[in-house]
Amino acid sequence: MGDIRQSLLPRDVLSAAKELLYHLDIYICNLVQSGRQPPQVDSKTLELVEEFILHAPKDRNTPGRRMSALQELQLLEIMCSCFQEQSRDTVRQLMFSALFSLQGNQADESRMALLGKLVSMAIAVGRIPILECAATWLQRTHRVYCIRLAQVLVDDYCSMVPGSVPTLQNIHSASPRFCCQFITAVTTLYDLNSEELTPPLELLQMIVSWIQDDPRLVLITFLNTPLSGSQPISSLDLTPLGGLVRWCVKAPLAYRRDSKQALTNGTTQNEPETGPLFSALHLSVLQVFMLLPNILNEKGLFGRLALLQMESLAALTSDLSRLLDQADKHTHASSADTHALSQLTLDRLAQALQVAMANGALLCSREDLRAICSRLPHNNLLQLVLSGPVMYYNNIHTPPLAFSPHAAHSPIASHPTHPTHPAHTPHTPLATHPSSHPQYPAQPFMTGMPFPFRPSH
Template sequence: MGDIRQSLLPRDVLSAAKELLYHLDIYICNLVQSGRQPPQVDSKTLDLIEEFILHAPKDRNASARRMSALQELQLLEIMCSCFQEQSRDTVRQLMFSALFGLQGNAADESRMALLGKLVSMAVAMGRVPILECAATWLQRTHRVYCVRLAQVLVDDYCSMVPGSVPTLQNIHSASPRFCCQFITAVTTLYDLTTEELTPPIELLQMIVSWIQEDPRLVLITFLNTPLTGSQPINSLDVTPLGGLVRWCVKAPLAYKTDKKQTPTHERSENVPEVGPLFSTLHLSVLQVLMLLPNILNEKGLFGRMGLLQLDSLAALTSELSRLLDQADKHAHASAADAHAAPQLALDRLAQALQVAKANGALLCSREDMRAICSRLPHNNLLQLVLSGPVMYYNNIHTPPLAFSPHAAHSPIASHPALPTHAAHSPIASHPALPTHAAHSPIASHPALPTHPAHSPHTPLAALPASHAPYPAQPFITGMPFPFRPNH
């Protein structure tokens, strides 16, 4: 494509960009049809993209060409039309990568600026092909740039334009893959270390509602990732589970010390309390973890691949220890309140560790768990998890141990790590969970006497349709925007 540069130079900036997109579409179609593996866009084509779409000057002495705001909006509409009209996903993915794949040069800033505007427009217009390409981009790109894209969307839909949150919320149904990657990016961005890095209440509400409606949503990237492929270095985690656990554990202390929180007597009736939201989120995360044995067994990965990494949990316990020290030094509330928040944080950590390890999400020894929790103060539930020989839990809110048609007619099997007589052990709920979590998974005391053998229980009912594997998402077809140049 290097020979078309001379024909692009006399054109105005918008016309040149439009012409180049047209030729880029034809070039990549031919590249895919040639059967070359892997298909790769050549450097001359990338140079043309930087010069005529990203407007990076060809040499240092040349002045950069600039688009007006109106021309940039027109270019974004042309791009939306280009991706919408192209029916082959391979061509779309290659074109998206050619346009927005980071090259490590000065044009990357222009790439990120244009990408943020394009994805924001795709969210507003429901352009599924672009959201699907952006999901792949988020999976392959350094996390620093992924959180920048997430920040643009949060600013556009949760901060700058009042009432626009429902528009962003629709990505759950439009592109579940992008929604999953977006959750992973925002949980990486907002780590609750400062007031600025605390998620907006509208964003928190939206994520809680997504996961409540479909717990498997946070596993979509993992389910769609080829087992043979390795994650790029410093990319986002394959699931947002680690970030969600961090949110739930740190929330009682982080929000307690947030000076910008609205006083109770000034809160609007429409603004929910963050406490119940995080309790609901915590319960949802535990339920997602309890889905993993079935999924990991189907993939042959149970006991071989953990979705929660020990080093991430070690970093979390270190942050939690610091927050607990600060809470002790700056305690200004009543003694009961000052004690409740730290204990709630420790309870949630214990529950997450217990359920993650019992369901194959965390692969480590109990000695490793004791080591990363050694600096934390005493907590009864955490002590049980760290010292108990076996962790019992019930399966009331979980589907059968296989997602096959035959699983609906078989009783729940005991976890391979549990002794046979423990499969039906009753467990009491813990007060740290919301009231509706009466059957949530909590560690039982290791000193309980041995129970007599139980008679077999009645098989569970058939798996509800809401837990069926995610269907393939058809591309939405809308009114096309012509991107073919006028000759």
């Protein structure tokens, strides 16, 4: 395609961009049809994209061309139509990659700016092919850029335009893949370590409603990802489960901290609104874990692929230790209230650990858990979970998958079977639960002990 540059130079910026998109579509169609494997866009074509669509200067002596706001809007509409009219997904994905795959150069900022506007428009006008391409982009791109895109969408639909949240919420049924990746990105972005990193109420409500409507939504990427390749270490997690557990566990202390600061600043407290939301989310996450045994067994992955990573849990317990120390030292609430919130936090952590281990989402020993929870204060339920039997899933005589995002650091890889600890089957059932929740069968070491799941808090 390098020979078309001379024909593009005399055109105005919008006309040149439109013409290049047309030629790019034809070029990629021919590339796919040639059967070349893998089909790969050449560097000359990528340079044309940077020059005539992203408007990166060809060299230092050539000033970059700029579009007006109206021209940029027109370009976005043209791109939406281009992806909508192209019926072959392979062509669309290659074209999206040619436009927005990060190259590590100065054009990347232009790529990110244009990408954010294009995906935001695709949500507004329901362009599903673009959302599907964006889902793939979120799966393959460094998490730093994924959360930048997520931030743009949260700003557009949860902050800047009042009443626009339903527009974003409606894509749940249109593009589940995009929704799953979006949830993973926002749970990575908002880690609840500060008020600025606390999800907006509208965003939280939307995600809770999505998962309540369809718990399998958070597993869509995992269910649709070929397990032959490896996940880049810097990419988003394969599922948002780790981020959702972090939200549920940290919320009681994080929102109490933020609400006290808000009251000091004269604003209203939002803890009463968020409390039931996080309780509902916590219940939904546990229900997702309980879907996993059948799914993992069908794929032959039970005991081989950890969807909840030990590194994520270690970071969570470290954050919890800090939050609990802050609550003890700086709380203005009654000591009883602070103690209740701390215990709720630790109860949720214990419940998540136990249900994740029993259903094959977390592959580790109780010794590993005791090590990462050693700085946390006493909690009856957590102590019960930590003192349970050793559980080594690599006693199934199959190696861990290289596909695991952190296989090199996986507890399966780093902790060989210890002969001093008797092996237990990977189908160890859950703790005895009150009769009102019969879905939690009895676990031998916890027989007769209640499983205090309290979603109403």
